[in-house]
Amino acid sequence: MRQPPRKRIALIGSTGSIGRSALDVVRKHPGRFEVVALAASSRAGRLAEQAAEFKPRYAALADGAAGRNADLSGSGAKLLLGAEAVAEIAALAEVDIVLVAAVGIAGLAPALAAVRAGKRLALATKEVLVAAGPLLLAEARKSGAEILPVDSEHSAIFQCLQSAGARGSESVERLILTASGGPFRTATREKLARVTPAEALAHPTWTMGSKITIDSATLMNKGLEVIEARWLFDIPPARIDVVIHPQSVVHSLVEFTDGACVAQLGTPDMRVPIAYALTYPERWPLDVPRLDLAKLRELTFAAPDHEAFPCLGLAFEALKRGGTAPAVLNAANEVAVTRFLDGTIGFLDIPRIAEAVLNMHTIVGQPAIADVIDADTWAREQARSISKAHQAPGNRS
Amino acid sequence: MRQPPRKRIALIGSTGSIGRSALDVVRKHPGRFEVVALAASSRAGRLAEQAAEFKPRYAALADGAAGRNADLSGSGAKLLLGAEAVAEIAALAEVDIVLVAAVGIAGLAPALAAVRAGKRLALATKEVLVAAGPLLLAEARKSGAEILPVDSEHSAIFQCLQSAGARGSESVERLILTASGGPFRTATREKLARVTPAEALAHPTWTMGSKITIDSATLMNKGLEVIEARWLFDIPPARIDVVIHPQSVVHSLVEFTDGACVAQLGTPDMRVPIAYALTYPERWPLDVPRLDLAKLRELTFAAPDHEAFPCLGLAFEALKRGGTAPAVLNAANEVAVTRFLDGTIGFLDIPRIAEAVLNMHTIVGQPAIADVIDADTWAREQARSISKAHQAPGNRS
Numbered sequence: 001m002r003q004p005p006r007k008r009i010a011l012i013g014s015t016g017s018i019g020r021s022a023l024d025v026v027r028k029h030p031g032r033f034e035v036v037a038l039a040a041s042s043r044a045g046r047l048a049e050q051a052a053e054f055k056p057r058y059a060a061l062a063d064g065a066a067g068r069n070a071d072l073s074g075s076g077a078k079l080l081l082g083a084e085a086v087a088e089i090a091a092l093a094e095v096d097i098v099l100v101a102a103v104g105i106a107g108l109a110p111a112l113a114a115v116r117a118g119k120r121l122a123l124a125t126k127e128v129l130v131a132a133g134p135l136l137l138a139e140a141r142k143s144g145a146e147i148l149p150v151d152s153e154h155s156a157i158f159q160c161l162q163s164a165g166a167r168g169s170e171s172v173e174r175l176i177l178t179a180s181g182g183p184f185r186t187a188t189r190e191k192l193a194r195v196t197p198a199e200a201l202a203h204p205t206w207t208m209g210s211k212i213t214i215d216s217a218t219l220m221n222k223g224l225e226v227i228e229a230r231w232l233f234d235i236p237p238a239r240i241d242v243v244i245h246p247q248s249v250v251h252s253l254v255e256f257t258d259g260a261c262v263a264q265l266g267t268p269d270m271r272v273p274i275a276y277a278l279t280y281p282e283r284w285p286l287d288v289p290r291l292d293l294a295k296l297r298e299l300t301f302a303a304p305d306h307e308a309f310p311c312l313g314l315a316f317e318a319l320k321r322g323g324t325a326p327a328v329l330n331a332a333n334e335v336a337v338t339r340f341l342d343g344t345i346g347f348l349d350i351p352r353i354a355e356a357v358l359n360m361h362t363i364v365g366q367p368a369i370a371d372v373i374d375a376d377t378w379a380r381e382q383a384r385s386i387s388k389a390h391q392a393p394g395n396r397s
Numbered sequence: 398m399r400q401p402p403r404k405r406i407a408l409i410g411s412t413g414s415i416g417r418s419a420l421d422v423v424r425k426h427p428g429r430f431e432v433v434a435l436a437a438s439s440r441a442g443r444l445a446e447q448a449a450e451f452k453p454r455y456a457a458l459a460d461g462a463a464g465r466n467a468d469l470s471g472s473g474a475k476l477l478l479g480a481e482a483v484a485e486i487a488a489l490a491e492v493d494i495v496l497v498a499a500v501g502i503a504g505l506a507p508a509l510a511a512v513r514a515g516k517r518l519a520l521a522t523k524e525v526l527v528a529a530g531p532l533l534l535a536e537a538r539k540s541g542a543e544i545l546p547v548d549s550e551h552s553a554i555f556q557c558l559q560s561a562g563a564r565g566s567e568s569v570e571r572l573i574l575t576a577s578g579g580p581f582r583t584a585t586r587e588k589l590a591r592v593t594p595a596e597a598l599a600h601p602t603w604t605m606g607s608k609i610t611i612d613s614a615t616l617m618n619k620g621l622e623v624i625e626a627r628w629l630f631d632i633p634p635a636r637i638d639v640v641i642h643p644q645s646v647v648h649s650l651v652e653f654t655d656g657a658c659v660a661q662l663g664t665p666d667m668r669v670p671i672a673y674a675l676t677y678p679e680r681w682p683l684d685v686p687r688l689d690l691a692k693l694r695e696l697t698f699a700a701p702d703h704e705a706f707p708c709l710g711l712a713f714e715a716l717k718r719g720g721t722a723p724a725v726l727n728a729a730n731e732v733a734v735t736r737f738l739d740g741t742i743g744f745l746d747i748p749r750i751a752e753a754v755l756n757m758h759t760i761v762g763q764p765a766i767a768d769v770i771d772a773d774t775w776a777r778e779q780a781r782s783i784s785k786a787h788q789a790p791g792n793r794s
Binding site for chain 2 (some may be wrong): 068105113159160162163164165166167171176207243244245250253256258259260261262263264266267271272275276279280281282284285286287288289290291292294296297298299300301302303387
């Protein structure tokens with residue numbers, strides 16, 4: 001059999017949790033992937049290790065100061081510094097697939113660059129679609145770029161949609177996103193008010209970065225995923241549901257107009273959706289732990305508690321308001337999570353701050369990228385200023 | 398939008414449970430289906446009612462004697478009598494899709510006729526593939542006929558396989574058939590020895606004909622489905638698993654080589670897989686009850702108990718022996734179920750008789766249709782003869 005050409009990839013955010021899992025997928029298929037470029041935010045040491053192993057042509061650090069300590073000698077990689085260099089890497093002519101897994105809004109510029117250059121964008125940074133979904137999709141339509149989800153939930157939906165049939169989205173009735181519910185799934189508001197960062201970081205099923213782990217605990221992660229799904233799959237918010245599923249085995253479902261539901265399941269392992277985004281429309285073998293339903297014995301489901309976890313409702317509200325509202329919600333939340341993690345504010349202050357900033361915002365209806373960036377910057381400032389006015393956890397109810 | 402041509406269908410077994418559900422699907426899409434022919438075994442009165450409503454061009458009764466009482470006046474349908482007439486209906490030039498839902502081996506001749514004529518065969522009668530899988534598939538390859546499953550489990554797998562990707566079956570690792578486990582899921586052998594036909598007919602989740610309901614209680618139904626799946630999806634038996642799932646909500650799953658599983662779920666309603674077999678590759682809206690996972694709360698799974706339910710193992714054994722062995726297992730089981738239902742033998746005598754006949758059989762390796770029919774006839778005779786030697790339920794252990 002003829003050897004197919006290698007898939008040439010650029011990893012933006014290679015030193016984070018998703019980036020490292022992606023490199024593990026690459027490791028399992030030596031000779032079928034070529035890592036053309038690696039980019040990280042500031043972890044120069046880890047980036048140098050990755051460069052030594054994967055021999056990319058380019059390695060970039062968004063934080064130029066951190067780059068001064070980077071030693072890439074021996075890897076053969078050309079070191080590039082600064083956020084603009086990261087975006088350039090995403091548009092390299094010798095790259096087919098750009099995996100964007102940078103944290104938060106930092107993913108926007110490289111994602112946009114990849115899409116404008118007509119690449120396949122494997123998108124792990126949900127904030128990109130949350131803040132600038134319609135813009136990104138408009139650019140993809142122009143360039144012919146594909147946007148493939150890396151989130152386990154959206155990858156699940158993308159996989160299930162393969163079963164939609166000849167009329168495609170016309171036969172889709174509902175998307176059903178599953179949510180683990182996080183570590184405080186059954187907690188009361190009283191309990192939630194006294195939650196510590198360490199408790200919130202102890203996610204029951206997934207091992208992830210700290211920002212997304214806190215977002216899982218507040219359900220803001222699911223709210224952002226609802227917004228992401230709305231753009232990625234071009235479906236009205238009223239046809240997106242969320243169901244709590246503590247085992248994180250059913251990664252999400254699609255309900256079709258004929259009453260059939262199709263779900264994607266598996267043991268929680270991010271390498272599966274990452275690999276799918278890289279290899280689609282093929283599936284390549286992956287030796288991850290297999291699902292054993294008889295051993296699991298039960299899968300449970302429940303409706304989300306909107307009172308204890310208002311972030312989910314805030315996301316639907318931001319979608320309803322439209323324009324820059326989702327970008328503002330996302331930015332305010334990002335600041336609030338940072339403040340919660342450093343002990344400045346309590347757990348329940350996260351939705352309070354997000355809601356307060358959302359309500360203060362004057363929406364820009366059909367925003368350009370500059371409007372999105374402005375809204376993001378404005379929301380961060382507001383969130384920081386409100387955070388200062390809040391007290392440390394334990395002192396609030 | 399241009400009106401697509403109507404789907405022209407023939408229903409073989411129209412008065413049974415599947416046939417009536419199929420006509421209910423047709424009722425929901427007036428103008429998109431044309432019922433060209435209806436065929437039943439012996440229920441002349443019900444066939445006449447259906448003919449009056451759906452105005453087919455032909456109506457057939459396999460049992461010519463029963464046909465003498467049929468009154469099709471007013472329907473405009475031409476009445477045909479005898480098993481051969483039923484097979485002729487399956488090959489009519491003016492038919493696109495033949496739904497074969499006749500009970501047991503009676504489905505073989507019309508299924509074969511439909512496949513030879515290059516029709517889409519929507520196959521509900523699992524005994525057809527069980528007894529003559531390789532033959533039917535060879536004919537389908539010659540004529541270009543499609544064989545689409547109507548069983549909820551195989552339809553589920555067929556739907557999940559749409560997600561296999563560009564390399565198709567190469568990316569399939571395992572098929573996982575779910576089994577409700579029937580009404581005696583947790584019963585001991587002692588309890589099973591004293592089960593009555595009425596108890597065995599009380600299926601917890603599906604409303605079906607009596608033969609398949611008993612087969613569900615013995616797990617022979619699942620065994621036959623394993624054999625069916627082996628041919629339908631061209632997969633070695635070692636890569637087919639069965640998991641007990643009492644709620645019958647997950648209709649079956651496919652595990653891919655990348656570790657992802659895709660499942661099809663829904664409330665148990667045969668109209669969904671029937672409609673899919675008729676409308677594939679499209680999905681047409683169907684107002685069946687929707688799945689509500691939060692309301693269901695839990696889905697449970699367990700490994701099958703091979704000691705209490707030996708029929709499942711017998712099916713794998715028959716596949717291993719090959720040739721006419723599956724046909725013999727199926728025929729012996731069919732007789733044993735009839736004898737159980739009329740009170741002649743006990744519940745545990747069903748697998749005993751099936752196993753005994755299987756062990757007595759001299760396998761024909763690559764059987765022609767005549768060999769299959771001969772094996773079927775032989776196995777029935779043996780099963781009848783062994784049944785007579787058995788006592789009524791309650792007297793055995």
